[in-house]
Amino acid sequence: MKISREQVAENRRRILEAAGRLFRAKGFEAVTVADVMKAASLTHGAFYGHFNSKDDLIVQTLAHIVSAGIPEDLDLTRYATTYLSEGHRDDIAGGCPTAGLAGQTVHQSPEARAAMTAGLREHIERLSRSAPGAIAEDKRRAAIGSWAAMVGAVILARMSDDPHLSDELLAQTREWITSRPSPNSSQD
Amino acid sequence: MKISREQVAENRRRILEAAGRLFRAKGFEAVTVADVMKAASLTHGAFYGHFNSKDDLIVQTLAHIVSAGIPEDLDLTRYATTYLSEGHRDDIAGGCPTAGLAGQTVHQSPEARAAMTAGLREHIERLSRSAPGAIAEDKRRAAIGSWAAMVGAVILARMSDDPHLSDELLAQTREWITSRPSPNSSQD
DNA sequence: TAGTAATCATGATCATCATCATGTTTAGGC
């Protein structure tokens, strides 16, 4: 059974989507090719018509997932509030790929790391625009510092098996970021 | 060949040490039981005399690794400087277990998560003591916010395949944490 | 000091996957 061009594209999209969710939910290694294909409503054999290998799938998935989902024009404070919400913490499969996968991408192929790095760079630039600060350098610093804190907090909150501590990690980091006095003058 | 009590304890310690380094360097899944045992100068068969399973090893290793290495009395600013150094970023195998493993522990057994959570709680309390702030609540908030930023920054810096961006992530986060104006009055 | 059992080494086993081979159908080019 050959398939129409559109159907093929649609299948590929479904595979990437399924892989993205599964990787975030379970980690790269815990997800099998068959798992992904089943979630995409296909059989495992069809996989190698779309990708060269599982590693290739990882790279394609990261590239696919990372470029999407960043609000074009965002407000850092508002973004931090959403990002550090319990809803986002609990939605690993649908949440931020960086928080979900950065910790594992260190051990992946150079191509995978490159895809994530591209997303990271873009993300920081996006955040810098709405970050507090008089000059561009202050803005960029605030963007990086805030972003690191957001990612770290969500990772720790998800890892914690104590719901109270988990909630506190989110809330305190939220406060810590949003209530930060803006640098009215550059020091040193 | 039976082994003396001390030798057994020593072997177990070596296994845990090797596992700790390997897990941080390669991730839980990428490390095999045989890898760990070889690194501990034993054969794979001896493994199950010490642990019930690989999952058990993970739990024991986390418990072993997490309790050690936190300076008893630390200065948050000084600690952040060391933590966010290029040396620490490059020493994954010997570096902070939280930065190296938190992102993967989410998908591990409840026992593993519990071990990491215990370490996290202790770490936050330790940091709170030297964190800036007039009252305990401010200190704790600063500790959590700073800790989240440190962990996030190191994870991102390790993930990035662009050395320049990686360095910048560390440096900016360092600045962001250490140059933060302390809250002289509580707002809202 | 003799006996016991613990500890480790060696060598299976058994399941899980990633990947490949083959067959079938039919979309798309001529």
Add this chain to the structure above:
DNA sequence: GCCTAAACATGATGATGATCATGATTACTA
């Protein structure tokens, strides 16, 4: 409308790796 090859399904294959079975040695106990 025909033919070719693309896209998928089904069913191997082969490697890897967690776990177990067995045996040898010797530290400990009585």
